[in-house]
Structures are given as structure tokens and as C-alpha cells.
Amino acid sequence: MEDLLIDYTIKAIESLYGQVVLKSAIATQKTRKEFEGDFTLVVFPFTKISRKSPEQTAEDIGNYLKNNINQINSFNIVKGFLNISFKNTYWVDFLKRISTKENYGCLKSNLSAPIVIEYSSPNTNKPLHLGHIRNNLLGWSIAEILKANGNKVVKVNLVNDRGIHICKSMLAWQLLGNGEEPTEKLKGDKLVGKYYVAFDKAYKEEIKTLIENGLTEEEATKKSPLILKAQEMLQKWEAGDADTIALWKKMNSWVYAGFDITYKTLGINFDNTYYESETYLLGKKLVTEGVKNKAFDTKEDGSVWVNLTNDGLDEKLLLRSDGTSVYMTQDIGTAQLRYDDYKPEKLIYVVGNEQNYHFEVLKLVLKKLGKEWAKNIFHLSYGMVELPEGKMKSREGTVVDADDLMDEMIRTAKEKGNELGKAEGLTTEESELLFKQIGLAALKYFILKVDPKKNMMFNPEESIDFNGNTGPFIQYTYARIQSIFRKAKENHIVINNYPLETSINSKEKELIKLLYEYPKTIKEACDTFSPALVANYIYELAKEFNQFYHDYPIIKEEDKNICSFRLALSEKTGKVIKSAMHLLGIDVPEQM
Numbered sequence: 001m002e003d004l005l006i007d008y009t010i011k012a013i014e015s016l017y018g019q020v021v022l023k024s025a026i027a028t029q030k031t032r033k034e035f036e037g038d039f040t041l042v043v044f045p046f047t048k049i050s051r052k053s054p055e056q057t058a059e060d061i062g063n064y065l066k067n068n069i070n071q072i073n074s075f076n077i078v079k080g081f082l083n084i085s086f087k088n089t090y091w092v093d094f095l096k097r098i099s100t101k102e103n104y105g106c107l108k109s110n111l112s113a114p115i116v117i118e119y120s121s122p123n124t125n126k127p128l129h130l131g132h133i134r135n136n137l138l139g140w141s142i143a144e145i146l147k148a149n150g151n152k153v154v155k156v157n158l159v160n161d162r163g164i165h166i167c168k169s170m171l172a173w174q175l176l177g178n179g180e181e182p183t184e185k186l187k188g189d190k191l192v193g194k195y196y197v198a199f200d201k202a203y204k205e206e207i208k209t210l211i212e213n214g215l216t217e218e219e220a221t222k223k224s225p226l227i228l229k230a231q232e233m234l235q236k237w238e239a240g241d242a243d244t245i246a247l248w249k250k251m252n253s254w255v256y257a258g259f260d261i262t263y264k265t266l267g268i269n270f271d272n273t274y275y276e277s278e279t280y281l282l283g284k285k286l287v288t289e290g291v292k293n294k295a296f297d298t299k300e301d302g303s304v305w306v307n308l309t310n311d312g313l314d315e316k317l318l319l320r321s322d323g324t325s326v327y328m329t330q331d332i333g334t335a336q337l338r339y340d341d342y343k344p345e346k347l348i349y350v351v352g353n354e355q356n357y358h359f360e361v362l363k364l365v366l367k368k369l370g371k372e373w374a375k376n377i378f379h380l381s382y383g384m385v386e387l388p389e390g391k392m393k394s395r396e397g398t399v400v401d402a403d404d405l406m407d408e409m410i411r412t413a414k415e416k417g418n419e420l421g422k423a424e425g426l427t428t429e430e431s432e433l434l435f436k437q438i439g440l441a442a443l444k445y446f447i448l449k450v451d452p453k454k455n456m457m458f459n460p461e462e463s464i465d466f467n468g469n470t471g472p473f474i475q476y477t478y479a480r481i482q483s484i485f486r487k488a489k490e491n492h493i494v495i496n497n498y499p500l501e502t503s504i505n506s507k508e509k510e511l512i513k514l515l516y517e518y519p520k521t522i523k524e525a526c527d528t529f530s531p532a533l534v535a536n537y538i539y540e541l542a543k544e545f546n547q548f549y550h551d552y553p554i555i556k557e558e559d560k561n562i563c564s565f566r567l568a569l570s571e572k573t574g575k576v577i578k579s580a581m582h583l584l585g586i587d588v589p590e591q592m
Contacts, residue, residue, distance in 0.1 A: 001516075002028045004069065005039060005084070012064035017049045030517065036076055037083030038513060044080040054080030088504045091512045092565070098515065099572050105518040105579060107150030114152040116342050117143050119350035120268070123160045124255040125169040126193035128262050128402040130458065131352065134385045134447050136268045137585060139350040141448055141531040142380070144583045149526040154342055157270045158334055161252055162277045163327075165196070167233040170247055171226070172199035181254070187261060188254025190401070202226055231322075238324055262402050267440070267585050274337065276330045283333030284325055286369060287318045295368040306365055316361050331362050332369075339373050346376050348529075353381040353453075380529050383455035385447070405460075410439035412464050413472070420466065422592050437587045438472050439464070445471030448584050449535035469539045471586055474577060477542035479592035480549065481574035487555050488567060495567045504565070507548040511569055514541050518576050522583070531584055538580045545573050 006026045013021050025045055031037035043058045050057040055077055062075040062082050071090040076083050098104045119139020122128055128136075143153045160166075172195035173180070182188040203226045210220035221227070236244040263269065287304055290296040296306045301321035308316060317326055338347060349359060359379035366374035387400060414435040417423055422438070423431035446463035450456040466472045488494070504512070517537065525533040554570060557563040578588050 001071075001086070001090075002039065005041065005065070008065055008068055009041060009061060011068070012061045013046060013049060016060050016064060017046075019049050021046070021049070030513075031083050035078060035081075035083050036085060038086050039084050041082040041084065042080065043082055047080070058082040088509065091509055092504060094516060095512050095569060095572060099568060103579070104572075104576065105522050106148040109147070109152055110150045112152065113345040114154045114342050115146055115346045115348065116154045116156055116338055116344040117146070117348040117350065118156050118158055119143075120157045120263075120270070121160060121351065122157075122259060123165060124189075124192065124252045125165050125196045127187070127189035127258060130385050130387070130400040130402065130405060133266065133402050133405070133443070134382065134456075135350055135352070136263075136266060137444055137447055138380070138382055138452055138531065140268050141534075141584050142348070142350070142529055144585070145522060145525050145531060145534065148522050148583060151345075151526075154344070155269070155271045156338065157273045158276065158279075159256075159273060160276050160327075160330075162237065162248075162280065164230055164234050166248070166252075167230045167237065168199040168203075169193070169196040170244075170251055171230050171233055172196065172202070173251065174247065176202075182257070187258035187403070188251075188256075189258030189262070190403075192251055192255050199226065199230075234324055235322060262406075265403070265406055265440075272341075274334055276334075279333035279337055280325045280330035281333065282336055283329035283331070284319065286332050286336060287329060290318075290365075290369055293369075306361075306368065308361065308364055311364055313357075313361065313364070316365070318365070327358070328361065328365065331358075332365060335362065335366060335374075335377065336371070339371070344376065346378055347373075348378050348380050350380045350382065353383055355379070356381055380452065382452040386455070386457050388457060388459060406440065406443065409443045409460060409464065410436050412460065413439035413442065416464060416466070426591065434589050434592065437589050438475060438592075441471030441475050441581075441586045443471075444584055444586050445474070445535060448531045449539070451530055451532045469536070474538050474542045474581065475586075475588050476592050477545055478574055478577045478581070478588040479590060481545070481570050481577075482590045484554055484567070484570055491555060493555065493563060493567065495564050495571065505552070507544070507551055508566070508569060511541075511544055511548055511573060514544055515572055515576055518580070521580075525583075534580050534583050538577055538584075541573065541577060541580075545570070 005028055006023055009026050010021055010023065013019060027042040027045075029040050029042070031040045041058075041061065043061060044054055046061070047054055047057050050060065052060070058077040058080065062077065062084070065084065066072045066075060071086050073085045073087040075085065117139060120128075120132065120136050122132060139155070143155045146153045169192050173192070176198055177195060180191065182191050186194075203224055206224040206226055207217070207220040210224060211217060215223065233244060237248060287296060290306070291298055291304060296304050296318060298304055299321070302323070303317060303321040304319040305315045305317055308314060316328060318328055318332075319325060335347065338344065351359070356379065359377070359381075363374050363377050366377070417431075417435055417438060423434055426434060442460075442464040446458060447456070449469065463470060464472060466476055514537075521533055521537040525531060552566065554563065554566045557566060581588050
């Protein structure tokens with residue numbers, strides 16, 4: 001309808017004032033709730049053309065639109081804002097049209113190049129934690145939102161499976177592990193993480209002793225026997241030492257098995273997985289080519305650097321003096337591999353905002369290597385997640401483990417759900433599934449409703465409330481709608497049609513207008529890479545439906561036409577809730 005308004009506004013200005021304006025000069029928006037109207041046209045830009053006051057300009061244009069668009073019922077003017085109301089028949093007809101669409105709000109896939117989106121990117125020296133949960137949820141949700149807007153999407157993971165941090169866990173297990181292996185009670189990723197923490201503890205003790213013996217802190221951190229052994233292990237790994245490689249493969253296999261369990265519970269998947277151990281060599285090769293082409297510099301100690309001072313940055317290390325690679329090296333190789341594999345329209349990295357500088361450098365380095373496609377790299381930078389208790393630190397073992405958090409959310413959902421009788425009439429198996437759905441919905445929704453760019457505090461207790469802006473509240477609304485249809489079936493009530501003569505009330509109209517907003521919400525969420533727009537849209541829709549449900553009868557409505565219409569409105573509301581919740585990776589239960 002906005003397109004129709006814009007087209008006729010262009011005609012109005014040409015007819016009334018003899019001038020042609022571009023579409024881009026016309027701004028329409030949803031009318032604010034405190035004013036009467038459905039859509040608002042901003043007329044201030046046209047006063048120079050009309051040479052009249054904003055109010056008189058709005059009056060001219062309003063009359064023209066009302067005379068030429070038969071769906072318009074009335075209009076009113078507030079200063080330079082023209083508020084336009086459409087006839088009820090327009091909104092009923094709109095509901096009828098969208099009810100015939102299976103995937104309302106979503107576009108068919110186009111034939112353009114894919115968008116590659118990387119998320120998760122775990123290290124194989126520790127289990128996934130709360131920060132990874134935000135990363136995974138954002139990546140998966142944005143991928144689904146991109147697909148809903150007609151894009152081809154390839155979801156990829158990059159596993160950081162090599163480097164000094166991996167060697168620290170390996171060395172600690174070798175020295176302290178006594179052959180310990182994963183068990184049912186201790187997943188492989190947690191076992192390896194345990195030894196990463198053990199290394200850090202022993203390393204700090206060595207540094208303390210060396211400082212007490214006269215070394216400076218900087219000297220102690222470099223000369224600690226443990227760190228020297230870890231560096232030696234990394235050199236052996238890069239040289240292909242058989243025993244080192246065998247230990248690395250064994251411990252990484254434990255971690256992968258643990259990750260798979262976490263991903264499955266969280267509902268996350270990937271189309272392809274890259275491994276740093278398979279990309280860093282290409283990165284080293286590209287860096288060597290950069291040295292030959294004089295894009296990069298070799299220092300006296302043999303290390304390779306890129307000078308970015310002319311770009312407003314500094315020098316960046318690309319290869320260490322001993323020939324071992326750094327994060328940037330493998331990211332160069334990974335980017336090249338992904339370009340070769342997919343020739344993507346855009347390459348999105350979902351990575352925390354502490355890596356903003358890293359991705360700025362990556363694009364510049366690739367540009368210096370002559371990679372024109374580097375301009376298609378986009379760093380989707382997001383804020384950190386904290387708990388009420390404060391920040392988390394992996395090395396100190398103070399992170400919130402992802403598995404433990406999900407288990408706790410499900411346990412809490414079970415406790416609260418049983419108190420409120422949410423599982424009445426369900427079998428044990430059905431109730432267990434319900435509580436899992438509720439617990440994960442609470443977690444996912446609470447995280448995704450916050451704009452990705454913002455830091456956030458995750459409050460488990462607040463997230464699982466069955467009232468307010470929470471996942472469980474929206475799930476309950478969907479289940480309520482399904483309950484209405486079960487009762488309609490029991491009473492042999494069916495949706496026959498969408499009678500155009502139905503006189504809809506303000507609540508019904510408000511619901512339909514919210515349904516109208518769904519495609520635009522998905523589009524805006526896609527353009528801004530923000531699932532929060534979808535999350536908060538669903539909350540508004542669920543809240544509006546509950547008010548409507550409270551104020552007006554549906555099954556008990558005596559007028560069959562009105563009853564049928566309200567059932568149709570409820571049905572479409574339920575479908576949109578389910579569709580939007582899917583974009584957030586959240587399941588909606590049929591009964592609750």
C-alpha cells in the first residue's frame with residue numbers, strides 16, 4: 001500500500017503544482033499510535049514546491065489521494081504530517097489475501113551469488129560458553145533472515161584447531177593428565193578445557209617464581225619453561241612431528257564430539273566447516289607472494305610484517321621469526337578458500353567487537369594482495385555478554401559453560417512450568433520436550449531481542465518469565481491460539497470465508513496492521529543484520545493478540561461471520577508468530 005501512496009503522491013504533486021518529484025523524496029511511515037490513521041505522509045519537503053503552509057499542502061495532497069484511491073476512508077493533518085486512514089474493507093481484504101500465502105513475508109530464492117556467513121569459530125582448547133551462544137544464535141538467525149529475503153546463504157564454521165593456545169592444552173594433558181579420557185560425565189571439550197585452565201595456573205606459578213628469582217615480569221613470561229615447551233610443541237606440529245600430530249588429532253577428536261552435542265542441543269548447524277590447520281598454509285603462501293610483490297616487509301629476524309601506517313593504522317605481524325603463522329595468516333588463507341569455493345556476493349564474519357581492528361586489517365591486507373573481492377567482506381560486530389556476577393575469563397575457568405547454562409535453563413523451565421501447570425495432560429516424554437522448548441526459547445529470545453551491536457547482561461531468572469517480553473510469553477500466545485482451534489474443532493466451527501462486509505473493531509484492525517508489518521520487519525532485519533527487530537516485532541504481535549483475546553470472544557461469538565473472521569485473524573497471527581520465531585531458531589509448542 002505504501003507503494004500505491006507514493007505513486008499517487010507523485011501524481012498529486014505533478015497535478016497540483018506542476019512539478020515531478022522522485023520516489024526517494026517521498027517518506028511514508030506507520031502512523032503513531034497517539035494519532036488517528038494507518039499511514040503517515042511527510043509533506044514538509046513539498047512546501048517549497050507548493051509555496052503553501054505545511055497544513056495547506058497536506059490538505060491539497062490529502063484531497064487528491066482520497067479522490068483517486070478508493071480504499072482511503074479519511075485523512076487528518078497534524079502540522080506537516082498527513083495521516084491517512086484506509087477503509088475496513090481494505091484491511092479485511094488484505095487478511096484474506098495473505099491467508100492464501102504459505103510463506104507470507106518471505107521471498108523466493110533469487111539466482112544471485114550466495115552470501116557466506118561465518119559464525120561459531122570455536123577454539124579446540126575449551127568448550128563453548130555463553131559468549132559462543134550469542135555468536136551462534138546471531139549467526140544462525142541472520143542466516144535464516146537472509147534466506148527469508150530471497151538470498152542464497154552458505155553457513156560456515158571456522159574451527160581454530162591449531163596454534164599456541166591449542167598446544168597449551170596438549171602440553172598440560174601430556175604432563176598432568178595421566179591418560180585421562182572423556183566419559184559420559186565429562187565431555188571431550190570440557191576435558192580439554194580443564195587442561196587449558198591447568199596450564200594457565202601452572203604458568204602463572206612459574207612466572208611468580210621467576211620474578212622472585214630476579215627476572216622482570218616480561219622476562220619471566222617469555223622464559224617460563226612451560227611456555228618454551230608449548231612453543232617447541234607448536235614448532236613440532238608445524239614440522240609434522242608424528243607424535244605431536246597424533247596427540248593433536250586425538251584431543252581434537254574429543255573436542256569435536258563435545259561440540260556436536262552442544263550444537264545439536266542449541267539447534268545450530270553449518271553447510272561447511274573450515275579448519276585453521278587446513279587454511280594456514282595457503283595463508284603463508286599468500287604472505288610469501290606478498291613479500292615477493294613488495295606488499296609486505298621482512299624484518300632482520302625473519303618475521304614478516306605489513307605496514308598500514310598510510311591507512312591510519314600501524315604495522316601488523318603476518319609471520320613470526322620462527323616461521324610460524326598467526327591468526328591473520330590463517331584468516332587470509334580462509335578468505336581466499338571461501339572466495340574460490342563460492343564466489344560470494346558478500347562474506348560475513350560474525351565475531352565480537354573486540355576483533356574490530358583485526359577485520360579492518362584483514363580487508364586492507366587482502367587489498368594489498370590485489371584481491372578485489374575484499375570489498376565484499378563485512379564484519380558483523382556484536383557486543384559482549386555478561387552475567388550479573390561480572391565478566392568471564394576462559395583461562396581462569398570462570399566462563400559460563402554453554403551446556404551447563406542450557407541444562408540450567410531447561411531445569412528452571414521445568415520447575416516454573418510445573419508450578420503453573422503448563423504440562424497438564426501431557427505424557428512424561430511430551431512434558432520433557434515442552435520444558436526443553438521453553439528453556440531454550442527463554443535463552444534464545446532474551447539474547448536475540450537485544451540489538452547485536454550492544455553489550456548485554458544475560459539474566460536467566462528474568463528470561464524465563466511467562467509474562468513480559470520473553471520467549472515463553474510468545475510461546476504461550478502461540479499455544480493459546482492452537483487451543484482456540486482445538487475448541488473450534490470440538491464445536492464444529494470452521495473458517496468459511498473472510499466476509500468483506502464485516503465491521504472490524506480497533507483491536508482487530510490493529511492486529512491486521514501488525515501482520516501487514518511482517519514483511520517489512522524481515523526486510524529491515526535483513527538490511528541491518530538485526531534479529532532484534534524480528535524478536536521485538538513478535539512480542540508486539542503477541543501482546544496485541546492477548547489484549548484482543550481478553551477483550552473480545554472468539555469461539556463464543558454468536559455472530560457466525562464475526563466468529564469466522566476472528567478465527568481467520570487468529571490463525572494468521574499464529575502462523576506469523578511461528579514463522580518469525582523460526583527466524584530466531586525457536587520452536588513453538590502446540591500446547592502449554
